Amino acid sequence: MVKIKVDTRGMNCPQPLVEAKKALRKIQSGEIVEVIGDHPESFTEIPKAMKESGHECEVEGEPNNWVIKIKKA
């Protein structure tokens, strides 16, 4: 279930990633953060960074309009 929603629309590098991570710190393992954004690089960078940390990611949309759901490991 989505616990926190983060809207990063309009933000530039590295803020979407940082905001996603800040939200992840507030939830428990197994809970989900939903990040909405339009920064093209973050579309690929957030999933990459989250995978590094062992979190599961579900990506929807396109580079300039996306929703990434991150399940905390």
Add this chain to the structure above:
Amino acid sequence: MSEKKKMTIIVFSGDMDKAYAAFILASSAAAMDMDVTMFFTFWGLNLLKKGGLQKAPLSKMNMFGLGKMMMQKNMEDANVMSLEALFRDARELGVKMLACSMTMDVMGISKEDLVEVDGYVGAVEYLSHAKESQINLFI
């Protein structure tokens, strides 16, 4: 999950643009769950002074602050975070900030002159972090 990866950054420069590079890398690495240590020495220590982030000049074409104002305007237009916001986020994500005690002595900087840091240390303390890190940068 494997053991946490580590990164250190020696922040030698007190320039605004280089500080951006340092803080962007530090907060991004912390967001990737890396253990990040920043060691502020020489001009870099000016960034840790109270109000120091606002005062940092551009490394090139500062033009007595005019160039910096233009850069700040461009950054605002591009929705790039301020140095202060980057610093706060790096802090919140657990980036460790160490001040070089030798530089403090040389430049006559007291602990009260600086924002809160995680330690006032020497080269050995930095090296003990660096030798366990996969990424070590000098900015």
